[in-house]
Amino acid sequence: MRTDTHQAPQGEGKGRTIILTVMMAVITAIMFSHGKIPQDPKEAIALIVTFLFANTLFFLLIYTGKTDRYRAVYFSTFAVALIISFISHMFEARGSMSLSEAKVLQCEVPFCHLVIPMTLVPMALTKTIIFPGSLIGGYASIASMFVLWIGATLALGRGFCSWGCFYGGLDDGFSRVLKRPVIKKINPKWIYLPFAVLLFVVLTAAAYLSPTYCTWFCPFKAVTEFEAVTSTKILIQTIIFVSLFIGLVIVLPILTKRRTQCAFLCPFGAMQSLTNKINVFDVRIDKEKCVKCKRCIQVCPTLSMSEESLEQGRPRITCMKCGKCIDNCPKGAISYHVKGTDVAGNNRAYRLLFLFAAFLFISIFSSHIIQDGIIRVLKLITTGSMIS
Amino acid sequence: MPKIRSILGYMWAGAAIIVVFATFLGSSIFGRALVAASGVKISPLYSGGEVVRSVDHGSYKALIHRPVFDALIGERSEGFIQLNWEPLAGLPPVIEESVDYNGDGKEDFSVRIDTKTGKTTLTRINPQVASIEESVKLDDGWVARVQLKKD
Amino acid sequence: MLMQGLFLGLSNGVTCVAYCTPVLIPYMLGEGKSVAQNFLALSQFLLGRLAGYLAFAFVAWLINLSVLERLGSKGLLIGALYIIFSCFLMVYAFFKTDAPCAARSIGYIAGKIKVPFLIPILAGLLSGLAFCPPFLLAMTDAASEGSLSYSLFFFFMFFIGTSIFFIPIPFVGMLRRLTALRIIGKMAAGIVGLYYLYAGIITVIAGVKGI
8 A cells, every 4th residue: 555655765875875886896896706807708707797786786775775676686696596506517516416325425415504403403412414415625515504504694694584595586586476466365374384394304303313304395406406216205205395396486476476485384494583583683663654554564575574563563583684575665664773773763874784784695695606607608608508 | 871782783783794704704714613613523324434444455445334323312223334445446346345343253244246237235144234225336436335233 | 131121211212202202392382281281291192102012012922023024014003003193183283173182073072081182192102003213122122032921011111211201391381381382383293294194104005015
């Protein structure tokens, strides 16, 4: 519901935007290139394109005051680039997307952040990681992912799910296909399901010393790697993850315009929600400005906004800090906030502080993946194949 | 007091930006430090456990791992022992290995692998030896896991 | 000799708990009961478990188990129990009911008695019957002796040894004021139910093939 006194999100002036963008540009130029200018033309093109892409989006984020729209472009691009890069890498390393027994026995399986919740209890009790991966070195090592997770948790809390997760861009992207949702009513109790999944996988992983979410549920195996179907059990597991991918990552996001995988399944997201309690950034509602139009409740991709939120002046702990409610609030009542400060205080400063941290995170984290994705596409155009 | 809280909040928010820098700039250093400080390893259920013995066969060597019965706390009643064969000058067409895994001086089982076809035959001597769990060709060698029951 | 059962239970109890917590913790969280009431539920669970253990102590003495295994009837029995149990868990988790138990008619009776007994007892019975790995060890030891009373007492002592490790679980009742945890517990119980449905179907198929 839009009113005559719609208040668009406030961006920064041109001068300040340029200064901030130049700062970001210097940082990203160093971090994207690792201080070296690539000799290969494809690598050089990829670096320049990624650099321009990142800094253009940052400029628009700061200047227009709109967060979610530009964040989502970056986020979805990251997810698509990961699929291109990862699958190409699998074909180069193994000749297929399927995970062979040999790779498992040699502990060469790439580790992703979704495994982390299942490893914690066994790690505490046995000092071992229940995953056939490489601790240090290799592709997607366990230690590097843990460092990333700890850094993201300290800096962003569950904001990682909107500014870091290389899978989230998929259901985020699909949720924007239609202009209006086909399925409008969703029982809010479904937001507890990821916590139930988290409880289940943590208990079963500890009991069986096996990453049960990876083995049985993870829908993103459909676009990364999966076990070759050599038994009935693996066939059932394959049916489950493919169904979850099609249902929760593609179909339901399109129909509901929500991030259904992230909101209703992901146990890592559930765990990250708990870290929102200790993160410095949050989203707050200025109750004096709020007219209870409930637009934020309609648009929140994870159902983190509710009538209770409007009363309390804050979303649920499942808030991913994507900025969609902020962009859609007709009264400008919702904003990023720094804990300890006044809710009705300097919202623009809070936003800048959050965006700088969040954008730095996503741009650095995604840079080599987006660059590799571009290189693969250029290889495809020039040689007819994405793989070396 | 509100002013102090506000200043601390801003400092904490600024620290978040520094944390992002540190995460990426120090990723490999922090990773190594994390592993060293925590002493974590890959679970023996996946890594096969430590190698306790190496047998030199001339053109290849056999690596015998320790029996793995690891559980969350204590040990499980069923486990396995992993055997790796690494070529020094190539794997032979047939690998034959006799193993005494419990150190009592008596052979517990023997394994015969046809490296061309992958056919693996287990000859059980000790009744605690169950069956072949895996027998897989690697990029550079062969690995087999034999299921065991606890004494 | 009979203390061996106790020591075997003590040395393997943690594994028993690890295998049982995916059912117990979601159920207790979902019920939202106090610590004392959770101890009651735990004792129902352990009662079911003891019944399972003693039933198989009797079987271990009575019939040669390798015959049973070849026949595959163990698989059919366990698989069928898994499937029934999974249905109870899923109805309990996903359907709104005021009855303390998911099955309405039994829940009506349970409501009269005011003791929600079915799920903990079934879960206990299943864990006792389903040959959890430490239990297999005990089975081998007990079956090696000829006397029924030895077999029964051995399993009873093994049961005592493993049960000690279940004592901390009812303390999840301290979290009962968090309403969200009740919903989460119920949903987790539903997911466990789905797992038992899968396990039951697979076990029945293996049992049918074994006949």
